[in-house]
Amino acid sequence: MRLSRYFLPVLKEDPKEAQIVSHRYMLRAGMIKQQSAGIYSWLPLGLRVLNRIQQIVNEEQIRAGHVPVLMPTLQSADLWRESGRYDAYGPEMLRIKDRHDREMLYGPTNEEMITDMFRAHVSSYKSLPLTLYQIQWKFRDEMRPRFGVMRGREFLMKDGYNFDLTKEDALHAYNRHMVSYLRTYERMGLTAIPMRADSGPIGGEDTHEFLVLAQTGESEVFYDARVTELKLGDRSVDYDNREEVKAVCDEFTTLYARTDETHDEGIFAEVPEEHRRVARGIEVGQIFYFGTKYSEAMGATVVSPEGKQIPVEMGSHGIGVSRLIGAIIEASHDDKGIIWPEGVTPFPVGIVNLKQGDAATDAACDALYKGLAAKGLEALYDDRDERAGAKFATMDLIGLPWRITVGPRGLANGVVEVTSRRTGLSEEMSAEAAIAKIAAIYENI
């Protein structure tokens, strides 16, 4: 993408309403525009990141054997009366009436609707296990939206629901989600720690939240420092192998890690003092096992092998897709701007043309741009007629992990400059070598 033809409205000054760094940088980097309290438009750069995150979430869900669907944002109140949550949910739920005075709501979550979908089409244990998920906009009418997309009212969320015959099967689904989530967050360059949590309005017995450590986090967290060193890495996990999946979950949940809701000073005191940590975290996902709470209330049953009608065992699982962008920025930035992990960056690399209009420099940038494209890498090429300082400042702000700088001085020696946004270190090399280097970096991402 040529910057001269793009829509990237960066701001030089800090918008006054943005208090935390991710909100500030998202506004300054031209990623989002607030439309009303807690409701945002996504501008091209922000949309690219949002799409990248959705892509990773989709890939990991499908890898785990889960099946994508898409449900409407607007739901009928009747469905929610069946589960009893229409009255239980409170003013956080946005209620709407259509022209026929029918009561509707903008879904804050989808347990009822998915259960309705399930009961309409599944009637035998032979169809189980089944996990359906979607990535869809939700609305929760927060009393006080703040921190940009980290706590908006409208937000994009991946919500998944498992249907199983037995509790053991449902707990395997729970574990499978935990592993798939760990992999999902790692691909985004995040360390997200599963922590024992409270079930809140979803209800249920077993639940973990995934927390990204950040000073601006909304939750106080208590953990054993060794938990942050655990990595899934390249290991392949067979999602159908219960023991293997369970072993990974045990590995990641044995060390102490809890939010303030479930924190226990007594148990925490048993963690060796040098490993004990108290910090803050941003919640980027949560998994629940809740058994037959919704299936019983809504008559979602299957015929068992013994020929009996039994309510299905369920759980639900969420990833805060839009809020993840805020969390990633909170975890990865410096005083000049964002530093995107390669996995989620809007563009893999930026090209800075230091002398726009100079025939040799323009031609070199052009060749570089095409060479990268031939490797499947779409560069953001700053071809504006701006001074070097302005171009560097823009690149630093929007945080592309790699920058290739092309100027007459380097071209005279046959080199361009490749700079890492994260380390700030530069290397001079031929344009061909630069293309090869960037291509190698992104080969496995």
Next chain:
RNA sequence: CGGAGCGUAGCGCAGCCUGGUAGCGCACCUGCUUCGGGAGCAGGGGGUCGGAGGUUCGAAUCCUCUCGCUCCGACCA
């Protein structure tokens, strides 16, 4: 929802107390110079001062109502 604020050019702000021709910086446009870390000079465009009512010869400024937004707290993905 309790408390505290703010709405003046795209963004950040001054002007309001003490009523009298709407300003500054950045951004934008034109020209010249400059050109490897947010350039300099000169010129220029852009506002029903959030909205409605009222007081007054006269309201951005005073009064009433209203809408929107932000911050602290409680609550929450």
